Amino acid sequence: MIVTCRQMQDIEARAFERGVSAADLMEKAGCGIAREVWRLFPQPGTLILYLGSGNNGGDALVAGRELQKLGWQIQVRLSGPLEKLKPLPRGHFDALTDFAVSASPIDVADLPRPVVQLDGLLGIGAVGEMRPDIRALAAEMNALRLEQHAHTVAMDIPSGLNGDTGEPSVDCVIADLTVTVAHGKSGLIADAAVSHVGRLALVPLAELTVEDDGGPQLLTPELLSGFLPRRRFDFHKGQAGRVGIIAGSRGFIGAAVLACGGALRAGAGLVTLLVKEEVYELLAAKVPPEIMVKVVKDYRDVLDMRFDALAIGPGLGFESEDEILNVIQYASMPAVVDADAITMVARTPVSVFLTSTPPRLLTPHPGEMARLVGDGSSHPRLTQAESWAQAFPGNTLLLKGARTVIATESSPTFFNTTGHPGMATGGMGDVLTGVCAALAGQGIPLHQAAGIGAWACGRAAEIAALSQAQLSVLPTDVIAHLGAAFGELE
Numbered sequence: 092m093i094v095t096c097r098q099m100q101d102i103e104a105r106a107f108e109r110g111v112s113a114a115d116l117m118e119k120a121g122c123g124i125a126r127e128v129w130r131l132f133p134q135p136g137t138l139i140l141y142l143g144s145g146n147n148g149g150d151a152l153v154a155g156r157e158l159q160k161l162g163w164q165i166q167v168r169l170s171g172p173l174e175k176l177k178p179l180p181r182g183h184f185d186a187l188t189d190f191a192v193s194a195s196p197i198d199v200a201d202l203p204r205p206v207v208q209l210d211g212l213l214g215i216g217a218v219g220e221m222r223p224d225i226r227a228l229a230a231e232m233n234a235l236r237l238e239q240h241a242h243t244v245a246m247d248i249p250s251g252l253n254g255d256t257g258e259p260s261v262d263c264v265i266a267d268l269t270v271t272v273a274h275g276k277s278g279l280i281a282d283a284a285v286s287h288v289g290r291l292a293l294v295p296l297a298e299l300t301v302e303d304d305g306g307p308q309l310l311t312p313e314l315l316s317g318f319l320p321r322r323r324f325d326f327h328k329g330q331a332g333r334v335g336i337i338a339g340s341r342g343f344i345g346a347a348v349l350a351c352g353g354a355l356r357a358g359a360g361l362v363t364l365l366v367k368e369e370v371y372e373l374l375a376a377k378v379p380p381e382i383m384v385k386v387v388k389d390y391r392d393v394l395d396m397r398f399d400a401l402a403i404g405p406g407l408g409f410e411s412e413d414e415i416l417n418v419i420q421y422a423s424m425p426a427v428v429d430a431d432a433i434t435m436v437a438r439t440p441v442s443v444f445l446t447s448t449p450p451r452l453l454t455p456h457p458g459e460m461a462r463l464v465g466d467g468s469s470h471p472r473l474t475q476a477e478s479w480a481q482a483f484p485g486n487t488l489l490l491k492g493a494r495t496v497i498a499t500e501s502s503p504t505f506f507n508t509t510g511h512p513g514m515a516t517g518g519m520g521d522v523l524t525g526v527c528a529a530l531a532g533q534g535i536p537l538h539q540a541a542g543i544g545a546w547a548c549g550r551a552a553e554i555a556a557l558s559q560a561q562l563s564v565l566p567t568d569v570i571a572h573l574g575a576a577f578g579e580l581e
């Protein structure tokens with residue numbers, strides 16, 4: 092569930108009336124934040140706590156205390172006199188040991204790396220524009236990030252971001268990771284906020300659980316693990332899904348290989364790559380040994396084959412457009428439609444979709460989405476995805492981007508939380524297509540399959556970046572780390 096700041100404060104106030112302790116909540120929030128920092132930064136370095144006067148700074152202090160136990164060295168920047176700290180953060184400040192308060196910007200050149208700065212300046216208690224003292228510290232954090240490669244983690248919301256609208260004010264903190272507490276805040280998923288929020292994580296607080304409103308949801312491991320079926324001990328490959336992949340053409344061999352790799356690592360029982368004669372030799376030599384490669388004269392031959400799910404599109408080209416459109420329209424099993432196949436759908440009368448009974452998952456990037464919705468592409472991403480889903484009930488749309496959004500009519504819209512800018516490399520989408528098809532082949536509904544797929548690919552890319560720079564992460568690295576990502580959902 093996504094809430095406004097006011098709704099969050101009301102939920103909190105009602106919990107306090109029931110006797111829930113604010114100190115307890117801060118303890119849980121701070122420990123949860125520390126866990127999320129550890130997930131992305133498992134090697135300890137230097138932690139700089141930027142503290143405002145409110146409870147947002149308390150979260151940073153508790154997280155700092157926990158990370159200190161793992162070996163992080165702590166430095167503190169205060170926005171004003173200590174006496175201004177609210178009682179809860181003041182208590183945590185007084186209890187902290189072995190740290191230095193710096194009265195001026197910190198030179199991190201000789202400090203242990205990584206340098207991570209916790210933004211505890213302002214949370215949901217912020218009113219109006221940032222005041223000069225806070226704004227100066229926010230600007231300092233951004234400069235440290237930009238000029239000295241420090242990483243920024245926002246407590247609850249990035250300071251200076253309107254928690255309801257997502258509008259960033261001047262000098263709004265640019266976070267690499269925002270760990271939000273109890274519930275996602277509406278401003279965090281606004282298009283304008285994406286580059287200030289960065290990677291998202293949610294620390295659920297059982298005491299602040301409320302009845303779900305059916306609205307958008309953040310993709311979290313807690314939510315997604317419920318979508319992954321447990322396998323019986325006597326499970327066999329026929330039950331794990333027979334996936335057919337229609338991909339690859341001359342000059343676009345790699346896309347097919349990547350889709351196959353994604354499908355394998357997402358647990359498909361049998362993966363068959365269906366290709367035309369001209370690329371058979373090349374692809375048969377290039378795909379992993381677990382893949383069967385089958386030559387088809389006409390892609391429509393697939394309509395008579397037994398598959399549990401199809402993936403259609405990566406590296407396909409446009410030579411067999413009529414055949415592909417027929418497969419999308421008539422195949423009796425769920426299908427993931429990607430890349431060139433989306434462009435084909437976009438230039439076809441929409442009735443093709445309305446008449447196709449089995450569900451389809453379309454996974455456009457913004458350029459392909461613009462082809463699908465025309466003028467609609469100027470609308471907010473959430474509106475684009477939900478409008479398309481309303482127009483084509485039963486089908487699912489996954490709109491790629493730094494904040495991938497997934498919509499299906501009558502289902503809560505999902506916002507992905509994982510991933511990093513190093514994923515801006517050709518081929519990432521091909522992996523995702525294979526992953527989603529494999530999950531669909533295991534009987535997972537396309538909406539959930541898309542959610543698991545987006546989260547797992549992003550998380551795999553994060554794990555791949557633990558041992559190398561983000562910008563060096565390749566789609567093949569994502570495939571190699573999918574197993575670790577899925578492991579976090581079990």
Ligand SMILES: NC(=O)C1=CN([C@@H]2O[C@H](COP(=O)(O)OP(=O)(O)OC[C@H]3O[C@@H](n4cnc5c(N)ncnc54)[C@H](OP(=O)(O)O)[C@@H]3O)[C@@H](O)[C@H]2O)[C@@H](O)CC1
Nearest residue numbers: 116117145146147213214215216217218219220221222247
């Ligand atoms: N939700 C939950 O369940 C839980 C929430 N928790 C955490 O608490 C956070 C909310 O804490 P909060 O209410 O103390 O407010 P917070 O955001 O720290 O800032 C308020 C302070 O900032 C000041 N100030 C205000 N506007 C300003 C401005 N424009 N420019 C400059 N200063 C400004 C204002 O000072 P004043 O105006 O009073 O002098 C006030 O003292 C929440 O985001 C989460 O992190 C968890 O610990 C536990 C569970």
Ligand SMILES: [K+]
Nearest residue numbers: 210213248250
């Ligand atoms: K903050």
